[in-house]
Amino acid sequence: MINNLLPNVHWDNMWEATLETLYMSIAAVILTFVLGIILGLLLYLTDKGNLWQNKPIHAITAAVVNIFRSIPFIILIILLVPFTIFLVGTMLGPNAAIPALVIGAAPFYARMVEIGLREVDKGVIEAAQSMGASQWHIIFKVLLPESMPALISGITVTSIALVSYTAMAGVIGAGGLGDLAFREGYQRSNSDVTFVATVAILIIVFIMQWIGDWMTNKTDKR
Amino acid sequence: MITLKKLSKTFQTRTTSISAVDQANLEISQGEIFGIIGYSGAGKSTLIRMLNMLERPSSGEVILAGNNMASLRGKRLREARQEISMIFQHFNLLWSRTVAENIEFPLEIAKVPKADRQKRVKELVELVGLKGREDAYPSQLSGGQKQRVGIARALANKPKVLLCDEATSALDPKTTDSILELLTDINQKLGLTIVLITHEMHVIRKICHRVAVMEDGKIVEQGPVLDVFRTPEKKITKEFVKQVIEPEETMETIRELLGKDDGGTIVKLMFMGENAEQPVINELIRSYHVSVNILQGKVSKTRDGSYGTLFVQLEGNDDSVKEAIQYLKGQQVEAEVLEDDK
Ligand SMILES: Nc1ncnc2c1ncn2[C@@H]1O[C@H](COP(=O)(O)OP(=O)(O)OP(=O)(O)O)[C@@H](O)[C@H]1O
Ligand SMILES: [Mg+2]
Numbered sequence: 001m002i003n004n005l006l007p008n009v010h011w012d013n014m015w016e017a018t019l020e021t022l023y024m025s026i027a028a029v030i031l032t033f034v035l036g037i038i039l040g041l042l043l044y045l046t047d048k049g050n051l052w053q054n055k056p057i058h059a060i061t062a063a064v065v066n067i068f069r070s071i072p073f074i075i076l077i078i079l080l081v082p083f084t085i086f087l088v089g090t091m092l093g094p095n096a097a098i099p100a101l102v103i104g105a106a107p108f109y110a111r112m113v114e115i116g117l118r119e120v121d122k123g124v125i126e127a128a129q130s131m132g133a134s135q136w137h138i139i140f141k142v143l144l145p146e147s148m149p150a151l152i153s154g155i156t157v158t159s160i161a162l163v164s165y166t167a168m169a170g171v172i173g174a175g176g177l178g179d180l181a182f183r184e185g186y187q188r189s190n191s192d193v194t195f196v197a198t199v200a201i202l203i204i205v206f207i208m209q210w211i212g213d214w215m216t217n218k219t220d221k222r
Numbered sequence: 223m224i225t226l227k228k229l230s231k232t233f234q235t236r237t238t239s240i241s242a243v244d245q246a247n248l249e250i251s252q253g254e255i256f257g258i259i260g261y262s263g264a265g266k267s268t269l270i271r272m273l274n275m276l277e278r279p280s281s282g283e284v285i286l287a288g289n290n291m292a293s294l295r296g297k298r299l300r301e302a303r304q305e306i307s308m309i310f311q312h313f314n315l316l317w318s319r320t321v322a323e324n325i326e327f328p329l330e331i332a333k334v335p336k337a338d339r340q341k342r343v344k345e346l347v348e349l350v351g352l353k354g355r356e357d358a359y360p361s362q363l364s365g366g367q368k369q370r371v372g373i374a375r376a377l378a379n380k381p382k383v384l385l386c387d388e389a390t391s392a393l394d395p396k397t398t399d400s401i402l403e404l405l406t407d408i409n410q411k412l413g414l415t416i417v418l419i420t421h422e423m424h425v426i427r428k429i430c431h432r433v434a435v436m437e438d439g440k441i442v443e444q445g446p447v448l449d450v451f452r453t454p455e456k457k458i459t460k461e462f463v464k465q466v467i468e469p470e471e472t473m474e475t476i477r478e479l480l481g482k483d484d485g486g487t488i489v490k491l492m493f494m495g496e497n498a499e500q501p502v503i504n505e506l507i508r509s510y511h512v513s514v515n516i517l518q519g520k521v522s523k524t525r526d527g528s529y530g531t532l533f534v535q536l537e538g539n540d541d542s543v544k545e546a547i548q549y550l551k552g553q554q555v556e557a558e559v560l561e562d563d564k
Contacts, residue, residue, distance in 0.1 A: 127310060137330075
């Protein structure tokens with residue numbers, strides 16, 4: 001019945017592409033989370049009036065973040081080809097998409113991290129200092145836990161953007177649902193393939209949104 | 223315990239420089255509750271924050287528990303800070319942690335082993351009266367309960383000094399009293415030295431042994447609380463003392479009477495102890511030809527005894543009133559004839 005309605009869909013190809021998209025997205029989300037938090041912390045801590053107040057470092061970090069945030073993703077992929085080959089050794093397969101995905105998304109996420117950290121009550125940081133907390137204590141026991149709901153809702157938004165980036169990364173041969181929809185669906189005029197690939201992507205996005213919302217609520221004790 | 227020597231702090235802004243604390247000298251002894259009172263902007267917060275180097279002094283010295291605080295940096299400063307705790311007007315709890323986890327926080331910082339931490343948390347929860355609320359989050363607590371968590375957290379590492387920056391200013395009068403009681407209790411039980419700043423004189427009256435008055439960054443007056451209540455010297459101190467002993471409504475009535483021609487003579491009596499005024503009033507009525515009309519009386523309890531004020535209206539012919547006043551001035555009570563100051 002289903003095969004009659006969707007005659008051109010090869011389900012094992014579809015499943016494989018789904019797994020590739022999931023793999024690219026999840027790996028990129030994890031790396032973006034880590035790199036984004038590091039960059040966000042650097043932006044926050046070097047800002048005026050904060051722990052590591054440092055104008056030059058703040059200005060440089062902010063400039064790098066803004067530049068990478070502004071480059072359209074499709075161009076970023078092309079610019080990063082030599083870097084990717086150096087790092088991964090190839091431009092084919094899901095792994096080749098990951099450097100571009102992370103470098104494209106981390107600056108975007110870093111700004112959200114910075115905003116989240118700014119929301120942390122200065123009084124609480126001061127209370128920790130008055131107890132003799134070190135800088136690491138303040139980062140890992142105050143700043144990050146207190147901004148966790150913001151960090152999680154930020155990574156949720158970022159991960160949904162990442163799913164759509166993976167579709168573009170298909171263009172350079174990274175595979176995944178976007179690649180499948182383009183080659184099998186669009187180029188061969190199999191609109192049923194495009195349709196199923198779209199539904200698969202939507203399902204992934206909805207699940208990510210749901211997990212993100214659930215975790216945000218769970219960590220938010222305000 | 224704490225010595226401040228010519229302590230000053232100047233804030234440099236783009237246009238001006240603000241002298242927030244100006245040459246403050248202070249000596250606070252072990253086990254004492256020392257109050258610092260002043261209006262908003264007097265520099266109280268800046269002063270207390272210099273005691274644990276949250277604010278670095280521009281000049282002068284802070285000697286606390288034998289440490290010259292300004293000379294400490296890094297690890298040594300962090301260790302010294304574990305002996306000086308602080309509680310805050312807005313509590314400054316971590317909302318992401320439960321009551322028990324908030325109290326555990328300073329113990330984690332001091333690298334106390336897990337088992338000891340839990341034992342200590344249990345003691346502290348009981349000490350501050352929060353048993354049963356260990357697993358609540360700060361957002362589920364009332365202001366008074368939050369401050370109790372703040373106090374428990376501050377006591378976790380068995381500090382020598384507790385600094386209170388307007389610790390009751392965000393609380394209603396009843397809750398304020400319960401927190402002040404808790405502080406007195408801790409002071410007695412643990413022999414902890416407490417420095418508290420406030421703009422409310424009744425806080426000073428209720429729990430402090432000694433008080434310093436701050437105005438424009440300077441300490442303008444200091445002494446035992448009872449002495450300051452009895453003989454305030456500076457204008458600002460008198461204003462603060464009035465807050466407690468002369469309610470505004472009474473002053474209005476008195477001002478009205480003073481404005482009238484037939485308002486009689488109004489005398490303000492000040493006395494020590496709860497009943498010190500009674501024999502004097504009795505004698506006044508018995509032996510002098512005046513009628514005594516009591517307008518308002520109030521006894522203020524301080525830690526070192528009570529101190530009262532009584533406003534009376536004397537009516538009679540001029541000579542009798544004069545004699546009566548003569549008599550009053552010769553007694554244990556202090557008497558002041560109020561004049562119409564309009
Ligand atoms: N970081 C700062 N930069 C510039 N000026 C400051 C700073 N902190 C405090 N001041 C100024 O120093 C003065 C004293 O401030 P402080 O906060 O110590 O007053 P306070 O007595 O605690 O007042 P309040 O009762 O309102 O808390 C004020 O004029 C204030 O504007
Ligand atoms: Mg203040």
